Amino acid sequence: MMLYKTSGYITNNQAVTFVQDMKLGHYMKIDPRTLFWAQFAATIWGSLVQIAVLEWAYGAIDNLCAADQKNHYTCPNGKVFFNASIIWGVIGPQRQFSHGQIYYGLLFFFIIGAVTPVINWLILKKWPNSPVKYLHWPVFFSGTGYIPPATPYNYTSYCAVGLFFGWWIKKKWFHWWSKYNYSLSAGLDIGLAWCSLIIFLCLSLTNTDFPSWWGNDVINTTLDTQVVTNIRHILKEGEAFGPSSW
Numbered sequence: 001m002m003l004y005k006t007s008g009y010i011t012n013n014q015a016v017t018f019v020q021d022m023k024l025g026h027y028m029k030i031d032p033r034t035l036f037w038a039q040f041a042a043t044i045w046g047s048l049v050q051i052a053v054l055e056w057a058y059g060a061i062d063n064l065c066a067a068d069q070k071n072h073y074t075c076p077n078g079k080v081f082f083n084a085s086i087i088w089g090v091i092g093p094q095r096q097f098s099h100g101q102i103y104y105g106l107l108f109f110f111i112i113g114a115v116t117p118v119i120n121w122l123i124l125k126k127w128p129n130s131p132v133k134y135l136h137w138p139v140f141f142s143g144t145g146y147i148p149p150a151t152p153y154n155y156t157s158y159c160a161v162g163l164f165f166g167w168w169i170k171k172k173w174f175h176w177w178s179k180y181n182y183s184l185s186a187g188l189d190i191g192l193a194w195c196s197l198i199i200f201l202c203l204s205l206t207n208t209d210f211p212s213w214w215g216n217d218v219i220n221t222t223l224d225t226q227v228v229t230n231i232r233h234i235l236k237e238g239e240a241f242g243p244s245s246w
Helices: 002-027 032-060 076-091 104-126 137-146 152-172 174-204 214-221
Strands: none
Touching (some): 002 032, 104 137
């Protein structure tokens, strides 16, 4: 099941990501053929490196993927991906979304998703300068698709950066925004990757304590960090999750 799902999902996901990269390359005036071969080589190399890192992590990181792993290597993406495979493959959509089942109500969001853009269009036709013009329903509904494993902590960070650069900077310095915003986005992605790598190699891997100050310590008081005790419900022996019968 995992192989089947991975083949279908990853192929589609990587295709969308590739199109995004091609758009960025077009913006930066990079030849499409050059960009394609760069992507191709990076994909092959990345596949080999990821497998090597995964095998290394299994042997080098204690208690990997456990909920109480000391460095928070709890594998949230992997768990969500696996659980989704079980839900769709073992339980099946009929037992979840058909009439009378536990998640039947979610099907009405298809209707909501089809109607809300029409409502936007009608409002803007009558009031062209309405703030509704800034509301993009597909982004609004699909934006929460990363929950889980993303948390409110992640989304508040996204919103803060998005509002600062996508609204305030664009409003104040539009020419700067139109020229450098895509490059800035790529720079932030690269910076995050390098920062994560340096933190892991220099601090986490060597069991070095992080510098203690408010910016590093405040997250330890949030529900995101205390997920095991405050959010996650541990089933007792004999207790089940979901309907008593399917």
